[in-house]
Amino acid sequence: MGPTITRRRLLAGIAGTVGVAGTAGAAAWAGGAFDARLVAPNGGLVARTEAARRRAGSRTVSATLNPRPVTLDLGGPTVSTWGYADSGSGPLIRARAGDLLRVEVTNSLPVSTSVHWHGIALRNDMDGVPGLTQDPIPAGGRHTYEFTAPDPGTYFYHPHSGVQLDRALYGVLVIDDPDESGRYDEEWVVVLDDWVDGTGRTPDDVLASLQSMGGHGDMNGRSGMNHGDMGGMPMGDMSGMTMDGMETMVSPLLGGAGDVAYPHYLINGRIPAAPATMTGRPGQRVRIRLVNAASDTGFRVALGGHRLTVTHTDGFPVAPTVTDALVLGMGERADVTVDLGDGVFPLVAAAEGKAGQALALVRTGPGGTPPSAVRPAELDRRVLVTGALDGADAVTLDRRKPDRVHRLVLGGAMMPYRWTINGATFDKSEPLLVRQGERVRLEFANQTTMFHPMHLHGHTFAVIGGGARKDTVIVTPNQTVTVDFDADNPGQWMTHCHNIYHAETGMMINLAYEA
Ligand code: C2O
Ligand code: CU
Numbered sequence: 001m002g003p004t005i006t007r008r009r010l011l012a013g014i015a016g017t018v019g020v021a022g023t024a025g026a027a028a029w030a031g032g033a034f035d036a037r038l039v040a041p042n043g044g045l046v047a048r049t050e051a052a053r054r055r056a057g058s059r060t061v062s063a064t065l066n067p068r069p070v071t072l073d074l075g076g077p078t079v080s081t082w083g084y085a086d087s088g089s090g091p092l093i094r095a096r097a098g099d100l101l102r103v104e105v106t107n108s109l110p111v112s113t114s115v116h117w118h119g120i121a122l123r124n125d126m127d128g129v130p131g132l133t134q135d136p137i138p139a140g141g142r143h144t145y146e147f148t149a150p151d152p153g154t155y156f157y158h159p160h161s162g163v164q165l166d167r168a169l170y171g172v173l174v175i176d177d178p179d180e181s182g183r184y185d186e187e188w189v190v191v192l193d194d195w196v197d198g199t200g201r202t203p204d205d206v207l208a209s210l211q212s213m214g215g216h217g218d219m220n221g222r223s224g225m226n227h228g229d230m231g232g233m234p235m236g237d238m239s240g241m242t243m244d245g246m247e248t249m250v251s252p253l254l255g256g257a258g259d260v261a262y263p264h265y266l267i268n269g270r271i272p273a274a275p276a277t278m279t280g281r282p283g284q285r286v287r288i289r290l291v292n293a294a295s296d297t298g299f300r301v302a303l304g305g306h307r308l309t310v311t312h313t314d315g316f317p318v319a320p321t322v323t324d325a326l327v328l329g330m331g332e333r334a335d336v337t338v339d340l341g342d343g344v345f346p347l348v349a350a351a352e353g354k355a356g357q358a359l360a361l362v363r364t365g366p367g368g369t370p371p372s373a374v375r376p377a378e379l380d381r382r383v384l385v386t387g388a389l390d391g392a393d394a395v396t397l398d399r400r401k402p403d404r405v406h407r408l409v410l411g412g413a414m415m416p417y418r419w420t421i422n423g424a425t426f427d428k429s430e431p432l433l434v435r436q437g438e439r440v441r442l443e444f445a446n447q448t449t450m451f452h453p454m455h456l457h458g459h460t461f462a463v464i465g466g467g468a469r470k471d472t473v474i475v476t477p478n479q480t481v482t483v484d485f486d487a488d489n490p491g492q493w494m495t496h497c498h499n500i501y502h503a504e505t506g507m508m509i510n511l512a513y514e515a
Contacts, residue, residue, distance in 0.1 A: 038431070039490040039513040041133040042125035045436070046491055050123040053148040055098030063093045063101070065115060067159070067169055068108035072198075074264060075274025079198025082109055083168030088269020089191050089293065090157070090171025096178050097152045103145045105137060112136035115145060116160040117173060118331060119315055119471045121458055122147040124491025129160045129457070132492050132510065136161060151460070152177035153315020154289040154333045156191075165500045166196065166203035166295035168269075174289065175315070184287040184337055188278050192290065192328065192349045192358055194297040195264035203295070203500075206260055210417045210501055242414075242450065249354050251298070253327060253383065255477035256450030257353025258296040259414075259501055265297065265351050265358040272359035272372035282342035282364045287311070289335050292328040295500040298451065298474070299349040300327050300383060301334075303362060304376030306345065308336040310389060316460060316469035317392035324381035327352055329453030331472040331498030334386050343367040346374045385474055387481065391467035397484060402441035404487075406432045410446045410454075410475065410497070410507065418505050419448075419497065425506025432495070432511045438487045442495070444473070445480040452502065454481070456511065457493040461485040472498055487513065 039045055070083040084090025095101055107113050114136055116128035126147040130136035137143040149155075155173040158165045172189050197203055242249045244261035251257040268276040280286055288308075292299055302308070302325035310321045312335035326334055344367035349358040359372055412419035421429065434440050442461070444454045455472040461483035462469055475481045496508035 037515055038492065039515050041491050046124045049490055050148060053150045058098040058100060060100045060102055061095040063091065063103045065090060065103060065105045066108055067113050070168065072168060072269065074195065074266065075270040077271065081167045081197040082164065084171055088168065092172050092174065092189060094174045094176065095149055096176045097150060098148065100146065100148050105143045105145065107137045107139060107141050110139055112138045112161060113159045113164060114161045115157050117155065117157050119155040120149055121151060121460065121489050122149065124458065127457055129494055132494065149175045151175065151315060153312060154291060154335055155315060156291050156293060163203040163207050163295065163500050163504050170293040172291055183285065185284040186280050186286040187289065188286060189289045190360065191268055192292045192294055192299045193266045194262040194294040194351065195266050196260065196262050199263045207501060207504060210259055211505065213415060213417055247355055251353030254298055254352055254451035254474065257298060260296040261354060262297065262356065265349065265356050267347065267349055267358040267360040272357060275359045275361050277361045277363055279363050280340045282340055284340045285337055286340060287335055287337050289333065290328060291333050292330055294330050297354060298327055298329045298352040300325055300352050300379055301349045302376050302378035303338055304346045304378060305341050306338045308338055311335050311337055313386035313389055313468055314460065314470040314472060316395050318468050319390040319392055321384065321389055323384045324378040325383045327383060327385050329451065329472065329474040329498065331453050331455050332386055340364050344369060346370045346376055348374065348376055348379060350379055387463050387468060387470060387473040389466050389468040391462060391469050395469045396467055397462040400439045402484060403438040404434055405441040405443065407443040407445060410444060410448055410452050412448050412502065412507065419502040419507035421507055421509045426508040429509045432509055433514050434487045434511060435514050436487055436490050439484060440487050441482060441484050443480055443482050444475045446475040446477055449477045451476045452497040452499060452507065455498045456495045458489045458491060459485045459493065
């Protein structure tokens with residue numbers, strides 16, 4: 001048996017410093033008493049790894065973020081929520097690979113928060129996980145994140161605090177490639193989201209409702225639903241279905257598709273009745289950076305009248321692949337290029353397995369506006385999931401036998417509502433241990449009837465099969481997805497489902513480097 005390191009002991013190390021951080025001021029977390037058997041998030045090894053990332057001639061890119069209560073106009077409905085900006089997503093932060101990012105966060109929320117830089121292989125103490133890599137940023141507090149972004153690509157940022165992601169607390173981070181050949185004329189950033197906050201319930205209400213299921217309120221229809229082998233009720237012919245209120249949520253492609261029926265689905269912060277419009281000229285080639293910032297919704301994306309050429313997923317290049325539509329799980333990104341036709345075209349993100357869709361318009365010439373419920377035929381032609389793509393040769397991991405294999409059995413149940421990895425919720429889990437320099441294999445074995453987009457912090461893995469390099473990958477019911485990565489970024493790294501309700505109720509584990 002390896003060393004027994006409980007999360008409680010991991011956290012004991014920082015318990016003494018939590019009080020110290022209660023006032024405004026930069027990173028107060030000292031982490032001095034961190035379990036000596038693990039690499040400390042702010043220790044010398046992390047600092048040396050960071051120093052090796054610096055590139056000669058790199059710049060410092062500064063940005064500020066002010067999470068705060070905001071009122072957003074979704075294109076008709078206005079909602080009170082928390083955001084980084086007064087319109088939709090937070091500021092687009094853009095730097096070149098090798099640049100140093102310096103982001104000052106001033107927390108004007110009534111609660112503590114944090115900022116996680118999703119997909120970036122960054123220094124561990126800047127990863128933004130309260131209780132593991134830093135103290136929470138208290139209400140009224142400040143915190144400065146400073147890190148080198150080593151790899152070009154499409155990333156995003158969001159809190160790692162409760163279910164705050166399900167508000168407007170997210171923004172896109174683009175790391176440009178200094179050597180980019182740039183074979184496109186225009187670039188659009190397209191952010192997909194599922195929206196509930198300010199429509200009569202907050203994400204915290206949604207979580208409370210999921211957790212109190214079993215007999216009351218709008219969750220009546222869910223009694224007896226079971227996503228795994230851990231609830232009390234047997235799975236009958238209802239398995240694979242999930243319900244919020246009266247809506248049944250199941251996808252032929254993904255299985256159980258979500259736990260929450262959202263009143264709105266958004267592209268760039270707009271409902272379909274008042275869509276965002278992107279303009280171009282016929283014949284132009286556009287690179288679209290697609291980000292699924294939703295909390296409980298996979299989206300099936302297509303542009304009416306066009307084919308999409310997928311060039312990247314989760315920042316990294318793939319063998320360019322032509323498709324009619326693609327599905328993005330929560331936390332996944334894809335870059336696609338399209339050659340624009342002449343007219344007005346619907347860019348649709350259909351909520352996979354749910355009722356509803358998000359819409360934007362692409363306009364290159366005169367033409368009427370399609371109805372908000374338009375369903376381009378492309379949505380039902382060739383559909384791909386990004387985990388099945390072939391990695392580009394340039395980013396292929398060399399063949400090597402794994403030094404370490406961790407199997408992560410994904411489990412859970414609706415009654416009570418809890419989600420697990422290897423039978424344990426996060427608070428009861430033991431860290432998965434790895435060592436610097438190892439080739440590590442993770443096997444995500446889904447024993448539930450829902451899909452889970454599994455995300456690893458601080459690394460990009462290769463999906464065994466096509467070899468696409470990714471940081472988030474969809475695992476469908478009864479499927480095992482195997483991924484390999486090199487343990488080259490020492491620290492403590494969250495590994496979790498990017499369904500925020502699953503993560504928050506337990507489907508999360510620490511992947512820890514041994515000292
Ligand atoms: Cu975007 Cu821990 O996640
Ligand atoms: Cu999940």
